[in-house]
Amino acid sequence: MNSEVSQTSSHVDSLRWSEKPKAAEKDDTLKQEDFFKLLTQQLSYQDPSKPADNDQMIAQMTSFTMAEGISNLNTKFESLSASMTSNSALQASTLVGKKALLESDSLELGTSGTARGSIIATEPVDKLVVNIYDESNQLVRSIDMSKQDAGAIRFEWDGKNDDGEVMPQGEYEIKAEANINGKFSTLPTATFKNIDSVNVNGANGIIINTKAGAVRLTDVAEIA
Template identity: 25%
Template structure:
């Protein structure tokens, strides 16, 4: 008589969980077909015992339940993302501070910039660089408490002369007892619109610049 080996329950569960494209009903139907085939072809002298049958039925119940839970969680996450996008629409027209390092100087006036200091720092320094990467201004902010701080740059170089109009970048650094505190450079931008992608809800700041809404440090 032809016999088949027992259904490997753990393997079936793992395969089912990896196969996210299958529905809970499909998983259950496929598992039951395998189980019926096994029972029809089992060795009558060594039949499947009740404990084994109960265990395998429990396994498919677990798979079905987990698959249904995954689908429910996915739906909830989608609804949450949509709700967050709607809530974030209130940011349109507001000015926000987000991570970035670009500065524009026009008519001797530089765009506003800032720094996020994660923990109290003994020293915070800023370097402004031109388009060629040359440092044009060093700013010593001295010690700063943890939090978001504006950086005062008057658009002048270290010699006190106004820098040419154009695009610049800046770097920030902070230390506490000689250790880096991972200061983060921030820029201001006016929110033009709200969008979303796989990373979450995004604020559109114009000129192709975007930032995740979770990265907004200040709203004004």
């Protein structure tokens, strides 16, 4: 029995010692030491009667240093980019559940019972009326905002129709009709949309997703 154990142990030892260590992965990146080795070799093989010009030597050494510096700078930029992406994702997550003011002709009436938006007027308005329509395109409310100055004109709907009845939650269409210098026109509107989710999309930055679609954060006029 002892002979069997000895044979087994010898066999295991032979397997153990026969294992060869894994070769280290070869790094082909040129470091500053490699550049100076090349420079030393160049000096050793130069013609003593025609030594290298000092300016040329300094220029080569400067090039080696710049090459290493650029390599290190690229590494630091990659690290900075990863850190900024991580910070952007963290900041973007805090936007979920808030509302973004986006250019739109639809109005969301939510649980709060009110809806807000903004009208963009490039010049003073003599008379402004905000008309709100339901999904059947029936007029439910007209809000008279009378005379207004140029700029972003805020409006708020209390969620009631012209008869004072509370309207159900949902999407409504809005039209801002203005009288400017005796001419009637429809002005662009922006309304608050609930932010459902956000994406961090590299070169495109932070993308916010709403029922109205996906837009860049840089295109959002206001967060509420």
